[in-house]
Amino acid sequence: xxxxxxxxxxAAAHVAHRLAVETDISDVHAALESGAPGFxxxxxxxxxxxxxxxxxxxxxxxxxDIGARATGEPDRSVPVVSHDTVALRATPRPRAMPxxx
Numbered sequence: 001x002x003x004x005x006x007x008x009x010x011a012a013a014h015v016a017h018r019l020a021v022e023t024d025i026s027d028v029h030a031a032l033e034s035g036a037p038g039f040x041x042x043x044x045x046x047x048x049x050x051x052x053x054x055x056x057x058x059x060x061x062x063x064x065d066i067g068a069r070a071t072g073e074p075d076r077s078v079p080v081v082s083h084d085t086v087a088l089r090a091t092p093r094p095r096a097m098p099x100x101x
Contacts, residue, residue, distance in 0.1 A: 028081055032057065039079040049085065058083065 031037035032055065043054050044063040054060065061069070063084065 023081060039081050042080050042082045044082055044084045055083070 028037075028041065031039065032041070037057075041055055041058040043050060043058040043060050044066070045054075045060075046062055047060075050060045050062075
């Protein structure tokens with residue numbers, strides 16, 4: 001449903017914010033192909049899924065392990081792209097990232 005009461009400047013700010021913090025597979029692929037992506041690709045799938053195949057260069061950290069490792073501060077200068085086969089499982093992963101060691 002479209003909220004017709006939203007000011008165009010508010011809508012533009014909302015879209016700009018989403019573009020600043022979200023990406024899609026084509027952007028990730030292009031960055032990885034460049035050889036210098038400028039981010040860490042976090043694969044939060046199960047060990048079984050990881051062993052069946054994964055993106056070269058990805059870091060494997062199953063979602064269930066994030067809480068156990070979430071005690072320190074990560075390097076905030078390096079963006080993290082979270083990947084899972086189920087988008088709704090990958091979405092909360094970045095929220096736990098600030099607590100990773």
